[in-house]
Amino acid sequence: MVAEPLSLAAIMRALTEEPPTADGDACARARPGVPAAGVSIDIVDAEGVMTAEQVAWLTAKVGEAMAILGSGGAGGSVSVRVVGDTEMAAAHERYKGVGGTTDVLTFDLSEGDGGLEADLLVCVDEARRQARARGHGEERELLLYVIHGVLHCLGHDDHGEAEAARMHAEEDRVLMAIGVGATFAREATP
DSSP: OEEOOOOHHHHHHHHOSSOOOOTTSSSOBOOOBOOTTSEEEEEEETTSOSOHHHHHHHHHHHHHHHHHHOOTTSOEEEEEEEEOHHHHHHHHHHHHOOOSOOSEEEEEOOOSSSOEEEEEEEEHHHHHHHHHHHTSOHHHHHHHHHHHHHHHHTTOOOSSHHHHHHHHHHHHHHHHHTTSOOOSSSOOOO
16 A cells, blocks of 8 residues: 655654654664665564564565565665554554554655665554464564565555456565565465
């Protein structure tokens, strides 16, 4: 779901009364990394519910995914804010006019120079629900949401049935290529 362009810092200021978290605060925060694709990655656990190991794993896997997806050769950045249902529902209403929570909101800040500039909100509560149903960890589900958001920024669409099928196949292709395995197509467990 692509929303109006807005920086991650502006989103954080708009949705919280506290300033963005800094290294050393209670929330886990990954140090920005630059994978082979030349894209910096910054992941902020706004809920403070992920372990440092989960944030590091997510950051590393997003880096691997970006190396596969590329960024048009011009580098860029992917900023991810992991939020709960309350913050996601507020953002969903504010930026899309839709009530209730969702899995990911994508803010494409690219300026046509071929570089990728993606700000993403991903919902840890939705990831937990889906991960439980599919029988895998929440960080794997969050990775799916990040890849989904990046694909939107790279021109993929999921509004029609055929487009959604192509986009989800691409998500699973990337996840399999980085050793995680198909996640969207994974059957729910009873």
